[in-house]
Amino acid sequence: MITSLQAQPLIQIDDIHVAYGAPPKTVLYGIDLEIQEGEFVCVLGQTGCGKSTLLRLVLGSERPCQGHILIEGREHLRPDRSRGYVPQKYSLFPDKTVLDNITFGAEVGEFSLFGCFTPRYFRFRREYRAQAMDYLRRIGLRESDASKYPDQLSGGMQQRVAIAQALLTRPRILLMDEAFSALDPGTRKEMQRLIRELWRDTGTTILFVTHNTQEALCLGTRVIVLAKESPDSGSRVALDLRIPQPCHEEEIPRLMRKLERVSSNFPEADPQADEIHAVR
Amino acid sequence: MSSGVFAIHAKPGRTTALALSWFLFAAGVGLYFYASALRHRDNPEDRVTPTLTQMARGMYDAVLHPAEDDEPLAEGASWMETVRHSMLWKDTKATGIRFFASLALLLPAVLVGLHMGLFPYMGAFLLRFILFFDKIIALSLLPILFIAFGIDELSKIMLIVIGVTPTIILDTFNISRAVPGEQVVKAFTLGASDFDVAYRVVLKQISPRVLNSIRLNLKAIMLFLFAGEMIASTDGLAYRIALLRRHMGMDVIIPYVLWVALLLFLVDFGMRWMNRKLHPWFHEA
Numbered sequence: 001m002i003t004s005l006q007a008q009p010l011i012q013i014d015d016i017h018v019a020y021g022a023p024p025k026t027v028l029y030g031i032d033l034e035i036q037e038g039e040f041v042c043v044l045g046q047t048g049c050g051k052s053t054l055l056r057l058v059l060g061s062e063r064p065c066q067g068h069i070l071i072e073g074r075e076h077l078r079p080d081r082s083r084g085y086v087p088q089k090y091s092l093f094p095d096k097t098v099l100d101n102i103t104f105g106a107e108v109g110e111f112s113l114f115g116c117f118t119p120r121y122f123r124f125r126r127e128y129r130a131q132a133m134d135y136l137r138r139i140g141l142r143e144s145d146a147s148k149y150p151d152q153l154s155g156g157m158q159q160r161v162a163i164a165q166a167l168l169t170r171p172r173i174l175l176m177d178e179a180f181s182a183l184d185p186g187t188r189k190e191m192q193r194l195i196r197e198l199w200r201d202t203g204t205t206i207l208f209v210t211h212n213t214q215e216a217l218c219l220g221t222r223v224i225v226l227a228k229e230s231p232d233s234g235s236r237v238a239l240d241l242r243i244p245q246p247c248h249e250e251e252i253p254r255l256m257r258k259l260e261r262v263s264s265n266f267p268e269a270d271p272q273a274d275e276i277h278a279v280r
Numbered sequence: 281m282s283s284g285v286f287a288i289h290a291k292p293g294r295t296t297a298l299a300l301s302w303f304l305f306a307a308g309v310g311l312y313f314y315a316s317a318l319r320h321r322d323n324p325e326d327r328v329t330p331t332l333t334q335m336a337r338g339m340y341d342a343v344l345h346p347a348e349d350d351e352p353l354a355e356g357a358s359w360m361e362t363v364r365h366s367m368l369w370k371d372t373k374a375t376g377i378r379f380f381a382s383l384a385l386l387l388p389a390v391l392v393g394l395h396m397g398l399f400p401y402m403g404a405f406l407l408r409f410i411l412f413f414d415k416i417i418a419l420s421l422l423p424i425l426f427i428a429f430g431i432d433e434l435s436k437i438m439l440i441v442i443g444v445t446p447t448i449i450l451d452t453f454n455i456s457r458a459v460p461g462e463q464v465v466k467a468f469t470l471g472a473s474d475f476d477v478a479y480r481v482v483l484k485q486i487s488p489r490v491l492n493s494i495r496l497n498l499k500a501i502m503l504f505l506f507a508g509e510m511i512a513s514t515d516g517l518a519y520r521i522a523l524l525r526r527h528m529g530m531d532v533i534i535p536y537v538l539w540v541a542l543l544l545f546l547v548d549f550g551m552r553w554m555n556r557k558l559h560p561w562f563h564e565a
Contacts, residue, residue: 061465079468090460093467095484095561104480105470113475149561169470 008073009034010172010205011058017066018053018234024065026234027053031067033224033237035207037172040199042220043209046263049226050235051209055177058207059083071173081109084166084204088178091162092150098161099146102132105169132168139164139194156187163195167202176208180215192219213256213263221245227263238262330531338531342368347520367520372543374515378433378505382440383494389445390490393452398464398478407453410446418443419507426512436508443504444497451493455486488555488562495551502544 013033019026027050035041045051056062057069060076060083068075071082079085092101106128111121136146139160150158159179166174176195180188196219199206210216216223220243227238239262244251284290292300316329330338346353347367354361363369396403396410418439425442429435459482467481509518517540524533555562 059465059469061461061468079465081469081471083469085462085466085469087462087466090462091466093463093481093485095559104467104472108467108473108476108480109471112473113479151561151563166466166469171469 010037010039010072011035011207012070012073013054013058013067014070015067016054016057016064016069018050018057018062018064028064028226028236029234030236033240035205037205038203040196040206040219040221041208042216042223043207043226044213044216044223044259044263045211045226045235047211049228051211051226052177054226055175055207055209058173059085059175081105081169082171082173084169084171084174086159086162086166086174086176086179088181091179092158092165094150097147097149098136098141098153099129099132101150101161102135102165102168103128105165109169135164135168136161139198154187156183156191159183159191160194163198167198167204170202172205174204174206176206178209178211181210181212188215195219213259214252217243217252217255217259223259225259225262327528327530330534334531335535338529339368339535342366342532342535346370368539371515371517371520372539374513374519375505375509375517378436378440378509378516379501382437382444382501382505385437385441386444386448386494389448390452393449393490394456394478394483394486396449397453397456397459398482399474403453406449410449413442414446414450416442418504422507422511431512436505436513439508440501440504444500447497447500448490448494452486452490455489455493456482459485488559491551491555492564495548495555498544498548498551502540 011034013031013035016028016031017026018028031054043051043054053062057064058071060069060079063077076082092098093104096104103125107116107121107125110124111118115121133143133146137143141157141160145153145157150161153161162179163174180191183191192215195206195208198204208216208219210219223239223241223243224237225239225241226235228235239259241255241259243255312329313332316326316331319326319329320331343366344362345367346365347370350365350367350370353365357365392406396406421442422435422439425435425438429438463481463485464477467477472481506518509516510522513519517536521533521536524530524536
């Protein structure tokens with residue numbers, strides 16, 4: 001089983017090249033990645049290095065100039081149900097209550113635009129709501145929050161709901177774009193614990209974009225660092241690091257230094273620099 | 281002068297603010313009646329600045345009697361029938377029907393704007409043409425409309441449609457373009473189809489803003505409606521105002537102008553109330 005999965009990765013990124021604008025400015029080039037089912041991949045890089053672009057390519061909302069992205073061996077040219085999405089902002093529909101937000105995926109899946117007027121729809125809604133309520137409790141919301149609108153919730157709560165909304169349609173891949181970057185440190189820690197838990201329980205493959213090294217290290221089973229070789233060139237994979245599981249606390253400072261050096265000094269990073277950093 | 285009445289940081293008390301806000305009303309009314317009293321001292325039959333009693337009598341006739349050009353009321357009619365045959369009621373009804381018919385015709389405009397904002401092919405197809413159309417001054421088309429559609433209801437409603445529709449389309453287009461892309465992508469990842477995104481996500485989200493935009497265009501709608509009615513009509517509030525001008529009937533014109541303002545205020549207020557009730561999640565920025 002494992003060997004067959006190894007043969008066909010869940011996400012295969014094949015020699016991607018992306019450029020924007022006129023004259024074209026390269027953002028990403030020569031990206032080759034294979035992501036297996038069940039991995040928790042953190043994409044790390046400085047602002048503007050193209051990590052969100054990479055995520056949007058996997059999402060299908062953008063297309064590469066060259067290369068392919070295969071998901072389960074197939075090219076997906078637009079976002080669909082197989083990949084859930086949790087952005088940093090605007091992750092919830094402001095006009096729907098928390099409960100309606102969570103059940104939206106199931107509703108559009110089952111009922112077309114005109115289907116929402118049939119009695120079957122209301123029956124379905126009632127039944128599904130009970131299930132959604134259970135889920136809400138699991139991610140740490142109270143029953144009274146269900147009828148609130150998103151802007152009545154704190155940022156952390158909003159992201160909890162957004163994660164629940166994305167996971168309730170059971171996608172195989174969850175794409176998170178700086179999902180916790182706007183949260184305060186305490187809430188962020190809680191959310192990191194929650195997403196690790198959900199990842200372990202559901203076995204969803206997660207692609208998590210962040211600029212925070214510590215976050216990448218404590219979440220991921222694998223950290224991919226994107227960096228530019230020179231200010232004018234596009235970004236490449238500077239480092240593809242598998243994090244030993246479980247990651248020991250004392251390992252983190254050393255790994256952090258290593259990652260930050262790679263990210264800021266690519267491609268001159270040399271192994272000797274590790275000690276220099278440590279002395280400082 | 282860092283503190284004082286005209287400073288940015290000045291804080292008028294509640295009573296002061298209330299009194300100030302009503303001051304111009306009181307001054308306007310006072311000035312009018314002062315001028316009216318002066319003119320009436322010279323000429324008791326003055327029609328240019330009618331007194332309160334003259335206006336009350338004029339309106340009393342307007343509410344309780346049919347217009348001069350209308351057929352007279354049957355003998356022994358009930359109170360309800362009297363009002364229903366009165367000049368004011370008939371004029372208001374005629375204008376109201378035209379007004380709400382043109383409001384209803386704005387609904388397709390909203391849908392066109394939504395589709396233009398969401399579907400790139402629709403946008404590419406329509407945007408330039410509507411931008412051009414928006415620049416045409418609708419009133420200058422009035423003669424063409426009268427020639428093309430005749431001088432009955434259709435040309436008046438077409439005038440409103442041509443005058444206001446491009447604005448509403450472009451407004452809706454801009455509002456739907458301003459919906460964050462994340463929302464659309466998110467809806468797709470939850471399994472929504474194109475039409476689910478258009479009607480269940482974007483239209484629902486933009487509807488309070490679109491309603492506000494229509495509300496701000498109410499005056500334009502009324503303006504076109506009044507222009508059409510004044511030039512070619514046999515009933516309606518603006519027709520009456522234009523007709524009474526010939527008789528110097530200021531005792532009815534002034535109450536009519538205030539009546540129209542009141543009606544427009546009520547429609548505006550109703551739409552604001554509806555917006556709050558329908559979209560409790562919406563907070564104006």
